[in-house]
Each structure stands twice: as C-alpha cells, then as structure tokens.
Amino acid sequence: MLGSSVLSHLLVKILMGTGGLLLLILLGLIVWFWQNTLQARELALRVARDTCLSQQLQLLDGTVTLQRLALRRSNKGGVTLQRTFQFSYSAEGYDRQTGFIITLGNLVEQVGL
Numbered sequence: 001m002l003g004s005s006v007l008s009h010l011l012v013k014i015l016m017g018t019g020g021l022l023l024l025i026l027l028g029l030i031v032w033f034w035q036n037t038l039q040a041r042e043l044a045l046r047v048a049r050d051t052c053l054s055q056q057l058q059l060l061d062g063t064v065t066l067q068r069l070a071l072r073r074s075n076k077g078g079v080t081l082q083r084t085f086q087f088s089y090s091a092e093g094y095d096r097q098t099g100f101i102i103t104l105g106n107l108v109e110q111v112g113l
Contacts (some may be wrong), residue, residue, distance in 0.1 A: 036081070041066065044101040045086040047108050051091050051099070055113065059110060060088040060096060080105040089113070 044064045052059040068084035085101045102110040 009016065037066070037083070039106065040081075040083050040103045043106065043108065044083075044087075044103060047111060048085075048087040048089075048099065051111055051113070057089045057091055057113075058093060060090055062085070064101065067100070074105055082109070093100050 041072045048064055064085040064087045067086045070082045071079050072082040074080045087099050088096050099113045
C-alpha cells in the first residue's frame with residue numbers, strides 16, 4: 001500500500017510541473033490527431049464506396065490508405081490538415097486501378113479515378 005501511495009505522489013509531482021503540463025498537452029494533441037485521422041479515413045472510405053457504386057466499379061480490398069498529409073489553408077483562412085487517401089478499384093474485376101480522395105479538414109476536396 002505504501003508503494004502505491006509513493007507512486008501516486010510522484011506522479012502528481014511530475015504532472016504538476018511544467019514538463020508534465022507539456023507532456024499532457026502533447027498527449028492530448030496525439031489523441032486528437034489520431035481521432036481526427038480516423039474520422040477523415042472513414043469519410044474517405046464512404047466516398048470511395050459511393051463513387052465506385054455510382055460509376056459501376058468494384059472497390060477492391062474495401063479500404064483506403066493515407067498517402068499524404070499536409071498543412072493547408074481552409075476557405076475560412078485557418079490552417080487545417082489536408083489528407084490524400086488512395087484506394088484500388090476495378091471495372092472488370094481483374095484490372096486493378098488506383099483512385100484518390102483529398103480531404104481538407106472534414107470536407108472532401110477532390111475525388112479522382
């Protein structure tokens with residue numbers, strides 16, 4: 001019991017210092033980035049499925065992959081993340097082609113086949 005009390009006291013001292021605060025902020029930014037990227041990936045996958053369906057194409061592998069990440073200005077003037085996702089599709093079932101989806105923040109900016 002004494003060991004856990006010392007450990008929790010030490011943890012509180014670390015987190016209350018400037019280094020601990022910076023560590024918490026960094027951890028929060030990492031969690032935010034991870035969640036934001038998952039949301040953008042889900043959006044890109046939904047758009048890839050819809051695009052393939054509307055063009056009578058087959059979405060291969062059922063997934064999109066993040067290929068590029070950049071900082072860009074949004075229409076409102078703020079800085080946001082631009083992500084480029086790639087996906088594979090086929091018209092005949094045996095020919096693999098690559099498409100892309102570019103998102104800016106949580107909006108689809110461009111779709112290419």
